[in-house]
Amino acid sequence: MAQGLFITGTDTGCGKTEITLGLMHRLQQHGDVVLGMKPVASGAERTADGLRNQDALRIQAQCSRPLSYDQVNPFAYAPPIAPHLAAAAVAEPIDIQHVGEIYSQLSEAADCVLVEGVGGWSVPLNERETLGDLARYLNLPVVLVVGLRLGCINHALMTEACIRMSGCRLLGWVGNLVEPGMEAQAGNISTLNDRLAVPCLGVVPWMEEASPGSVAAYLDDDLLQSSGQ
Numbered sequence: 001m002a003q004g005l006f007i008t009g010t011d012t013g014c015g016k017t018e019i020t021l022g023l024m025h026r027l028q029q030h031g032d033v034v035l036g037m038k039p040v041a042s043g044a045e046r047t048a049d050g051l052r053n054q055d056a057l058r059i060q061a062q063c064s065r066p067l068s069y070d071q072v073n074p075f076a077y078a079p080p081i082a083p084h085l086a087a088a089a090v091a092e093p094i095d096i097q098h099v100g101e102i103y104s105q106l107s108e109a110a111d112c113v114l115v116e117g118v119g120g121w122s123v124p125l126n127e128r129e130t131l132g133d134l135a136r137y138l139n140l141p142v143v144l145v146v147g148l149r150l151g152c153i154n155h156a157l158m159t160e161a162c163i164r165m166s167g168c169r170l171l172g173w174v175g176n177l178v179e180p181g182m183e184a185q186a187g188n189i190s191t192l193n194d195r196l197a198v199p200c201l202g203v204v205p206w207m208e209e210a211s212p213g214s215v216a217a218y219l220d221d222d223l224l225q226s227s228g229q
Contacts, residue, residue: 004107005171006140008117008131008163010155014147015176017055019204020116022215023143024062029216032111033064038073039099039134040118040125043080051076059116062212065109071102084124094125096134103138115140120155121162132166141171143201146192149179153191160196174219175203 005023009016020036027034041053049069056073063072075094077086087094106113115138117131124130135142142163146156156173163170173196175189182188193200202219204210 003111004103004113004115004138004140006115006117006135006138006142006168007145008121008135008142008159009119009145010147010152010159011120013178014145015178015204016116016145017058018210018215019143019145019174019176019219020114021058021062021212022204022219023221024059024114025212025216026219026221027112028064030221033109034112034114035063035065035067035106035110036060036072036114036116037099037103037106038116038118039102040075040083040094040131041073042077042083042086042118044073044076044078046078051078055116059114067106071106074098074102082123083118084126087126094129096125096129096137099134100137121159121166132162132168135168136166141169143171144173144196144198146173146175147178148175148185148188148203149177149182153188153195156192157195160198170198172199172201174201177204177206180206 007016007020024034024036036059038056038059041056044051044053053073053076060067060069060072079086121132122130144159146152160170189203204215204218207214
């Protein structure tokens with residue numbers, strides 16, 4: 001049975017996919033068979049093969065073994081809006097039990113499965129459940145991606161508190177610079193290190209064209225390895 005990680009972020013656009021791909025690459029460098037999922041994606045394009053989300057396609061391409069698109073992204077929606085609203089608009093609700101079934105299948109064929117969330121930790125998935133409920137249902141340790149820009153300290157601390165209140169285990173955080181001209185960048189990172197009660201797994205600088213390999217170079221996976229991942 002594979003180990004797994006759940007990748008969440010401080011908000012939309014913080015770089016969850018880039019960090020997920022970087023972590024996949026980093027673990028693959030150890031010779032691990034690594035698979036990835038983006039169970040829910042809004043903002044998908046209509047193609048001859050059905051709805052396709054670009055981030056999910058990138059995760060599919062990074063997997064160590066071939067997976068069908070539906071295994072990577074079982075719930076895809078066209079409008080780039082909150083997932084519960086996108087699902088309600090087409091009467092195709094998000095079922096976290098179905099996500100769990102796919103995750104279990106993938107975990108039988110991999111050393112590690114990374115699951116990327118959608119939006120932020122508290123985003124609703126349906127009338128009853130949030131993204132945090134999905135992470136708890138999968139029973140996975142969490143990596144928090146902090147989009148480094150103005151406001152990131154508040155967002156990071158609030159997200160950390162929500163993760164802990166949910167009962168999930170927060171393994172560590174990754175800083176991802178999404179505002180190239182961010183003022184007091186070093187001070188913000190120092191404050192995050194002081195106030196977040198988990199270790200930093202890396203700080204990724206702004207890149208015009210990021211690749212899994214270039215992101216992986218800034219990630220320290222020693223903590224993942226020592227934590228049984």
